[in-house]
Structure formats: C-alpha cells, structure tokens
Amino acid sequence: MFLSGRTAQATDHNTLVFRLQVACSRKENVPQGETDSDKIYNNHQVLSSHLKWEPKGEQLPVFASNPPAPTNPHIVLTKLRPGHEVDMELHAVKGIGRDHAKFSPVGMSHTQVHDSTYPIAFIQPRHRTAFSHSSFSTPINLFHRIKLKSSKSVSLQV
Numbered sequence: 001m002f003l004s005g006r007t008a009q010a011t012d013h014n015t016l017v018f019r020l021q022v023a024c025s026r027k028e029n030v031p032q033g034e035t036d037s038d039k040i041y042n043n044h045q046v047l048s049s050h051l052k053w054e055p056k057g058e059q060l061p062v063f064a065s066n067p068p069a070p071t072n073p074h075i076v077l078t079k080l081r082p083g084h085e086v087d088m089e090l091h092a093v094k095g096i097g098r099d100h101a102k103f104s105p106v107g108m109s110h111t112q113v114h115d116s117t118y119p120i121a122f123i124q125p126r127h128r129t130a131f132s133h134s135s136f137s138t139p140i141n142l143f144h145r146i147k148l149k150s151s152k153s154v155s156l157q158v
Contacts, residue, residue: 010091010093011057012056012057012058012059013057013058014093014094014095015056015091015092015093015094016053016059016068016091016092017053017054017056017089017090017091017092018051018052018053018054018068018089018090018091018092019051019052019053019054019088019089019090020046020050020051020052020077020086020087020088020089020090021050021052021086021087021088022043022046022050022080022085022086023043023080023084023085023086024041024042024043024044024080024081024082024083024084024085025041025042025043025082026040026041026042026082027039027040027041027042041080041081041082043080044079044080044081045076045078045079045080046076046077046078046079046080046086047073047074047075047076047077048070048072048073048074048075048077049070049073049074050077051069051070051090053067053068053069054089055067068092
C-alpha cells in the first residue's frame with residue numbers, strides 16, 4: 001500500500017476498506033442452446049455495485065447517513081465463468097498532491113502544440129485581489145504572474 005508523508009500508517013481517518021466477493025455459477029434448468037450469458041450464469045459480470053464498504057474504527061457514525069459507494073453501480077470490473085471467483089479487500093487511501101501527483105486536484109496548466117507553449121491568460125479576472133501578490137496561494141507556489149506587453153491580461157507561468 002502506498003502511504004507517505006506525515007502518516008505512513010493506514011487508519012480509519014485516511015483509508016476506506018471495500019470488500020469484493022463474487023463467485024460465478026451456472027443456473028439450473030437452462031434450455032440447451034441458450035446463448036445469453038445473463039440467462040445461463042449467476043454473477044458472470046463483476047460490477048462496481050458488488051463493492052461493499054466495511055466500516056473501520058469511527059467511520060460508521062461519520063458515514064452512517066451516506067455510506068461510501070461507487071457513483072456508478074453499473075461499471076463492469078471483470079467477467080467470470082463457472083468456477084471463477086473474485087475475493088479481495090480493497091483499500092482506498094486519501095492522499096494529497098504533496099505525496100503523489102495522482103492526488104493533486106490541479107490539472108495541466110498549459111498545453112503544448114507543435115513545440116509551442118500557450119500560457120493561460122485571464123482577460124478579466126473575477127477577483128482582482130488574487131493578482132495583488134507575486135504568486136498565487138498554492139501549497140508550493142505553482143503559478144507566478146507575468147504581465148504581457150501587448151495587452152492588459154495576465155498570463156500564468158508554471
């Protein structure tokens with residue numbers, strides 16, 4: 001499990017545990033020559049709805065009214081045939097961008113097309129106070145402002 005930073009220990013405050021336990025079996029009394037998998041097999045598709053949350057520590061009172069679950073219950077995770085079985089425990093770890101880029105809520109801040117970099121420009125900023133400092137208040141001062149000579153807009157440089 002990937003945990004770093006201040007808390008390298010999985011706790012009930014930074015980790016959700018899900019259980020996935022599905023076994024495929026053949027249905028009884030299926031007519032010979034039937035080709036529809038839904039009519040032949042039980043649990044032949046493992047769906048995201050099969051993920052069951054297992055509360056740990058103090059999670060039950062916190063999430064009692066809205067338990068963690070997949071937002072789309074119809075995502076096919078894998079397909080099974082009789083005799084196949086999936087039995088796993090999954091840990092969802094809460095992280096921050098300082099630990100790993102996959103936890104960062106910030107997307108790409110510029111695009112590169114044909115060896116040309118196009119900076120982001122704000123023509124009319126909504127909050128003028130955001131431009132009053134030499135850099136935005138990001139955790140690692142990700143953006144710095146640059147005044148463009150050709151216009152009054154402000155461009156951000158990463």
